[in-house]
Amino acid sequence: MNQYFATVARGLEHIAAAELERLGAQEVSPDFTGVHFVGDKALLYRVNLWARTIFRVLVPLREFACSNADMLYREVQKISWDDYLHPDNTLAVDCTGGNQKLNHTHFTALQVKNAIVDQQRDKSGQRSSVDTDNPDVRINVHIHQDRCILSLDSSGGSLHRRGYRPAMGLAPLKETLAAAILDMAEWDESFPFLDPLCGSGTLPLEAGLKALNIAPGLFREKFGFFSWLDFDEKLWDEIWAEAEKAEALYLKSPIWGSDRDGDILNQARINAQRCGLEDQITFTQTELSQLEAPTDRGVLICNPPYGERLGDARELGELYKMLGDVFKQRFKGWNAFILTGNKELAKKVGLKTSRRIPVYNGSLQCTLLKYELY
Known part of the structure; x- marks a missing residue:
């Protein structure tokens, strides 16, 4: 050992x-x-x-x-x-x-x-x-x-670089943080999942990999230990084959991603194709104001801009207010989560949180806000 x-x-x-x-x-x-x-x-x-x-x-x-x-x-x-x-x-x-x-x-x-x-x-x-x-x-x-x-x-390059994401938006969420947020939200494959501001698709893709029990390392070309003097190729081949056999063929519940930007959605589709999820996850070009709940229950998670890298905090208040309005009016029966690094913008949502989970996005202190929508 x-x-x-x-x-x-x-x-x-x-x-x-x-x-x-x-x-x-x-x-x-x-x-x-x-x-x-x-x-x-x-x-x-x-x-x-x-x-x-x-x-x-x-x-x-x-x-x-x-x-x-x-x-x-x-x-x-x-x-x-x-x-x-x-x-x-x-x-x-x-x-x-x-x-x-x-x-x-x-x-x-x-x-x-x-x-x-x-x-x-x-x-x-x-x-x-x-x-x-x-x-x-x-x-x-x-x-x-x-x-x-x-x-x-033993890893070589950082494991957050899965290998499926050549196409990225301007402020991509690290795959490791996206996976952790799914855990924090207590989401599992039995619940429908939606990210209405999905960008290049990191949250829906990580949800898809988790739901289908796909090992994220299957998309990497190399790990550091491949070149070690004690590398056991036979053992590695067994573990790789075990992972391939463990994959599920179909989702138990649907996963959606939407965004207003068609170019960024094309990036999301390219990324989905790279990890074999192009037929499993639905990406649609939708304005937030036009967003409707696709089912009567589910989990919604989004990472809107909060003025640190994308957009200007003063101009983002309307976006956060719209998120709150859309949640309240159209997503009864859902649990919704917003990751934000801006407390003032979070107040614009106008809904009472049921949980506030501290989390870091890189060096930036953020909060994952949970809203139970009745």
Whole structure:
């Protein structure tokens, strides 16, 4: 059994911890922007393939005292790096955090890289080259106060990049946050789902993947562990085949996305096609003022602009007021959710919330507002 650490967006630690437990992780312990857990190699592969709410799965190699660059270099050289990469493998080093003496992430990463390639050169006369875009081995170094944790990044690129979304709107919601919002809203496949401001389709697509039990990692071309020296291809093939067999063929309840912008809806349809959902999810071009409830019950979730990146907050009051009016007049029997980062705009909805869930969209503090519509 090995120790692992899943990195997650701030505020989603407990949601990610519950997901990891469902996937079979043991000794699950949430931390700030991450979750510690224990499992075998099969679990490592399965979490990378199935996790909907986490960014990366790190495999810690060593934790050590580290107050300056010289200590960092010495401690990194104590690791036998030929256990993890050969000189003909490429590498990249990512750094987060810092302390008084190690306060520049690029410099810290450079020190770690130098320690590794100097050891290789001393042992074999050869060294790995750096490939920051697509390395064989990606190393993560995290500095906090006078401690350093050095890990292998099993995911490679962030898991929020599912691989199905080449087309994006101007302010796309991360797929991991969309999946977490579905959990926060307690939505499951037995309820119809609607996003009336769907943009490039992230919320409806994540709902579709969840409802059909499709592993989000199936759309990725590569995971970091594919290039590791201990990669077990047979085990991976079994886990991949298991995931393909687990897919449902049809939705139990319909999923819709609508938007006023036809060009953005075309992006949503392209994304749906990329993940095989083009015949499962219905996208329609609809003005919010013309929106009608398609069934007598369901869950509506939307992420309207709130003046931080799209639109101007002063001009968005009418949009929020219209959302409230449409909810009240046409969506009786539904639960509606609005993700917003603007308290003043939220007041314009004019309806009483039944729940207010704090959530971060990137670094922006937001609230997921729930309205029970009777």
